[in-house]
Amino acid sequence: KQEVTQIPAALSVPEGENLVLNCSFTDSAIYNLQWFRQDPGKGLTSLLLIQSSQREQTSGRLNASLDKSSGRSTLYIAASQPGDSATYLCAVGDTGRRALTFGSGTRLQVQP
Amino acid sequence: KAGVTQTPRYLIKTRGQQVTLSCSPISGHRSVSWYQQTPGQGLQFLFEYFSETQRNKGNFPGRFSGRQFSNSRSEMNVSTLELGDSALYLCASSGGLAGGGKNEQFFGPGTRLTVL
Numbered sequence: 001k002q003e004v005t006q007i008p009a010a011l012s013v014p015e016g017e018n019l020v021l022n023c024s025f026t027d028s029a030i031y032n033l034q035w036f037r038q039d040p041g042k043g044l045t046s047l048l049l050i051q052s053s054q055r056e057q058t059s060g061r062l063n064a065s066l067d068k069s070s071g072r073s074t075l076y077i078a079a080s081q082p083g084d085s086a087t088y089l090c091a092v093g094d095t096g097r098r099a100l101t102f103g104s105g106t107r108l109q110v111q112p
Numbered sequence: 113k114a115g116v117t118q119t120p121r122y123l124i125k126t127r128g129q130q131v132t133l134s135c136s137p138i139s140g141h142r143s144v145s146w147y148q149q150t151p152g153q154g155l156q157f158l159f160e161y162f163s164e165t166q167r168n169k170g171n172f173p174g175r176f177s178g179r180q181f182s183n184s185r186s187e188m189n190v191s192t193l194e195l196g197d198s199a200l201y202l203c204a205s206s207g208g209l210a211g212g213g214k215n216e217q218f219f220g221p222g223t224r225l226t227v228l
Contacts, residue, residue, distance in 0.1 A: 031215060032214065032215060032216075034216065034217060036219070041200075041224070042221060042222070043116075043202055043219045043220050043221040043222045044202065044204075044219040045219075046216060046217065046218060046219070049214060049216045051214060089155070091155075091217075093215060093217075098143070098145075098160055098167060098168055098215065099145065099157040099160060099168055099170065100145075100147075100155075100157065100204075100217060101157070102147075102154055102155040102156075103154075104154050105154070
């Protein structure tokens, strides 16, 4: 059974800092990995999708990497802004079930 | 292109009642998945439908069921509600092969269900 862990559970940084969120998973037989953002009481916004054959994806100030063999992914946020404050979720799509297994998220607060 | 829509956004029910939630996927998407989000268990997969067929099911009791219509809209039903069913129910759609085979999931805003 796939298990996804996100570290740290919470993070508070001053505006302008670069930061890294970590995600690890136990079964390397994945189809893809997706990073989401969730604002309080809201749905999930897709940030980046990495296919199992890819090593990284970039969108604006965000960069996500994937190391399937070690079961790890990182989300790098450059020059953080108060608007980046949210919970960031890592989700792994497995090859068979077409279902996402989610981590418990990292709650990020960026202080102005 | 319109995103995933879910109705209603909020529901209050009492124990023992049943409830039906609705999800309209992104136009052209044929896969619809449902997830339950609670503070204690996080996000958990309920089931996935593709072309009106349930392809996968998570580890939930039979009180949770769903269906998909020919226009890809999906409904989820929970019967004999329990207090523990209080949660945010999220629907996601993906394009499958139509989306380049990437299976990227796009989520709706969710339905907040409160069971009293």
